[in-house]
Amino acid sequence: xxxxxxxxxxxxxxxxxxxxxxxxxxxxxxxxxxxxxxxxxxxxxxxxxxxxxxxxxxxxxxxxxxxxxxxxxxxxxxxxxxxxxxxxxxxxxxxxxxxxxxxxxxxxxxxxxxxxxxxxxxxxxxxxxxxxxxxxxxxxxxxxxxxxxxxxxxxxxxxxxxxxxxxxxxxxxxxx
Amino acid sequence: xxxxxxxxxxxxxxxxxxxxxxxxxxxxxxxxxxxxxxxxxxxxxxxxxxxxxxxxxxxxxxxxxxxxxxxxxxxxxxxxxxxxxxxxxxxxxxxxxxxxxxxxxxxxxxxxxxxxxxxxxxxxxxxxxxxxxxxxxxxxxxxxxxxxxxxxxxxxxxxxxxxxxxxxxxx
Numbered sequence: 494x495x496x497x498x499x500x501x502x503x504x505x506x507x508x509x510x511x512x513x514x515x516x517x518x519x520x521x522x523x524x525x526x527x528x529x530x531x532x533x534x535x536x537x538x539x540x541x542x543x544x545x546x547x548x549x550x551x552x553x554x555x556x557x558x559x560x561x562x563x564x565x566x567x568x569x570x571x572x573x574x575x576x577x578x579x580x581x582x583x584x585x586x587x588x589x590x591x592x593x594x595x596x597x598x599x600x601x602x603x604x605x606x607x608x609x610x611x612x613x614x615x616x617x618x619x620x621x622x623x624x625x626x627x628x629x630x631x632x633x634x635x636x637x638x639x640x641x642x643x644x645x646x647x648x649x650x651x652x653x654x655x656x657x658x659x660x661x662x663x664x665x666x667x668x669x
Numbered sequence: 670x671x672x673x674x675x676x677x678x679x680x681x682x683x684x685x686x687x688x689x690x691x692x693x694x695x696x697x698x699x700x701x702x703x704x705x706x707x708x709x710x711x712x713x714x715x716x717x718x719x720x721x722x723x724x725x726x727x728x729x730x731x732x733x734x735x736x737x738x739x740x741x742x743x744x745x746x747x748x749x750x751x752x753x754x755x756x757x758x759x760x761x762x763x764x765x766x767x768x769x770x771x772x773x774x775x776x777x778x779x780x781x782x783x784x785x786x787x788x789x790x791x792x793x794x795x796x797x798x799x800x801x802x803x804x805x806x807x808x809x810x811x812x813x814x815x816x817x818x819x820x821x822x823x824x825x826x827x828x829x830x831x832x833x834x835x836x837x838x839x840x
Contacts, residue, residue: 511724544762547775550683550755551690551726558759570760574752581725582732586744588719589736600837607836608718609711610807611829613798614814615721619691620794621819623787627688633784640788644695645796651695651789655685655782662781663774 495532495564497572503530504557504576511553511581518553532564554578632665672739675707676750679731684754688783690720690727695789697734698796707738710800722826728752806839 495503503525511518519542526532533541541563545556554577561573595601628637636658643649682696694717701707708716716737720730728751735747802808810832817823 581723581729584723585732589733604833606840607832609801610810611814611832614811618818636784637788640785645792658781658785659778662778666777666780
């Protein structure tokens with residue numbers, strides 16, 4: 494049974510080298526936890542991934558919480574979260590401090606104009622990929638279109654839209 | 670008081686972030702920019718970029734939002750409030766896995782929420798592009814970023830950093 498310190502350090506490593514989106518972390522995760530340290534079996538890992546996918550929040554962090562819980566219950570879950578989010582949070586805080594201090598600097602403003610344009614491209618790519626994957630028949634198409642119209646035209650609060658979509662899902666996908 | 674309100678909002682938003690971190694964006698934009706005016710639209714876009722270039726999930730952008738509202742304490746409270754729903758829900762599900770797996774209620778409601786998030790993100794995308802796409806160069810950056818991210822496996826952080834460098838020289 495690994496100590497909390499060991500759990501923290503492994504998840505710190507996983508959280509620190511996870512550039513480029515969460516899915517890059519999965520092979521790394523498996524190598525560290527299943528092959529190298531044998532803390533969990535391959536089946537437990539797959540089960541943790543499944544739980545990570547079907548719970549709200551970032552799937553990979555949720556997978557980590559699940560593995561942490563399997564190892565050392567609630568303490569393990571908290572330690573895994575802390576380790577996984579440590580580096581990213583620290584960097585985000587440093588960048589935020591720097592950004593808010595130099596916000597009026599003309600060079601930074603130029604940099605951020607380029608960055609903002611890339612964010613639009615990035616979001617467009619996410620929307621495109623999600624559209625292909627998730628909008629596959631008339632029900633999902635209606636839900637996507639309905640949510641779009643509710644926000645874009647009627648300015649309904651997105652929290653309300655998501656709750657409504659969840660309720661509609663219960664009606665539309667009852668037999669799924 | 671402000672931080673408490675922020676924590677409550679982040680808790681709710683993260684509990685509803687289904688099907689990946691991007692689901693947060695329409696909700697965050699509404700609450701942090703439109704409702705409470707804690708950030709400008711431009712700062713919000715920059716926060717997304719920072720969430721993307723930092724390691725780990727997009728949730729890390731919430732540390733930026735919290736820092737803007739309440740400094741270091743704000744950032745830490747924001748992260749705690751963001752991960753608290755995950756910790757509660759995942760530990761409960763891990764404990765009662767078999768019962769949860771058979772729970773059609775969860776599957777059916779998620780099946781409804783995921784496509785709705787596509788619609789919400791599309792609406793937010795239109796809104797954000799109005800302030801970010803200001804000329805032919807920004808349009809070009811957006812189109813090239815879209816193409817690279819959609820059709821290659823290039824790391825999104827690299828695209829954001831490269832676009833920042835292009836911006837420094839040309840914008």
